[in-house]
Structures are given as structure tokens and as C-alpha cells.
Amino acid sequence: MWGGLDAQGRRAWLSVALCAMTYQRRKRPADAPPGQVFTLDGRHITDIDGLYCALGEAVNGPGGYFGWNLDAVNDCLRGRFGATTPFTLRWLNSEAATSALISHDTADREGAADLxxxxxIFSEHDVDVLMC
Incomplete structure (x- = not known):
């Protein structure tokens, strides 16, 4: 559902996903156990916020949240956000997504640097990223 949104819409999607995650996890459901494989679909990633939307969906399903900036992803990898490290992130359509990230500049950040x-960060938390 977020794939057709513009940059401002994707940012708003991430905010809503964070609020929904906070609400859903208030009863502290368990994270997925270590060793899981999560599949990230890169078809709709055109900027870094799109990557965060796809990452949240990969780990926590449609409308899921797993960070909306680098610090937040780092926090999510410490637990209580749906996944327990170590895990594998299988990134489908990664070539098109990384190409879009590398060529996408904004006023306050560069997609290539964020990527x-x-x-x-994934490597430091024992997340194996398989670019497919």
C-alpha cells in the first residue's frame, strides 16, 4: 500500500506504522526467534524512506515497522520490535532498489551514504543480508 505514495506519504506511513507497532506490542508479544529469514521486496524502493517501509513490512508484515531512520533501525535490532538477531534478510530486487537509493539525493541526506x-548496522548486529 505504501508503494504508490510520494516521499511525504512514505514518511507519514512510517509515522503511522510506528504508532501501530507501539499499540500492537503493548502486551509484549515475543519477537520472532533467531535464525529467521525475512524477505524484503525492493520493487517499490525509490528512496531511503521506501527502504524503511519495505524493511518494516519484511519483518512485521503489511503496515509493519522496523525503524524510520538509522538510529531507529539500530534500536529495533536490539529486540522488542519483531525480530531477534541473528537473522537473514533476503532482499529481492535489490539491484533496482540500491540503484534508486544511490541516485536519490535529498537536501539533508544521501541515499548511498544511508544505505x-x-x-x-546490519553487519554489526549479525544480520546476513542476501542481495537477490
Whole structure:
């Protein structure tokens, strides 16, 4: 559902997903156990917020949340946000998505730099990213 949104819409989607996650997890459901494989579909990723939308969906299903900036993803990887490390992130259509991220500049950040740091964060938390 977020794939057709513009940049402002994707940012708003992430805000709603965060609020929904907070509401859904108030009873502290367990995270997925370590060793899981989550599949991220990169077809609709055109900017870094699209990547965060796709990541949330991969880990927590439609409308799911798993961070909306680098610090938030780092926090989510510490637990209580749907996944327990180590896990594998199988990133489908990664070539098109990374190409869009690398070529997408905004006033306050560069997609390529954010992608590089995000992959480093995943590595530091024992998340194996398979680019497919």
C-alpha cells in the first residue's frame, strides 16, 4: 500500500506504522526467534524512506515497522520490535532498489551514504543480508 505514495506519504506511513507497532506490542508479544529469514521486496524502493517501509513490512508484515531512520533501525535490532538477531534478510530486487537509493539525493541526506551505514548496522548486529 505504501508503494504508490510520494516521499511525504512514505514518511507519514512510517509515522503511522510506528504508532501501530507501539499499540500492537503493548502486551509484549515475543519477537520472532533467531535464525529467521525475512524477505524484503525492493520493487517499490525509490528512496531511503521506501527502504524503511519495505524493511518494516519484511519483518512485521503489511503496515509493519522496523525503524524510520538509522538510529531507529539500530534500536529495533536490539529486540522488542519483531525480530531477534541473528537473522537473514533476503532482499529481492535489490539491484533496482540500491540503484534508486544511490541516485536519490535529498537536501539533508544521501541515499548511498544511508544505505552504506544501514548495511554496516546490519553487519554489526549479525544480520546476513542476501542481495537477490
Amino acid at each position: 552504506e551505514v544501514l548495511l554496516q
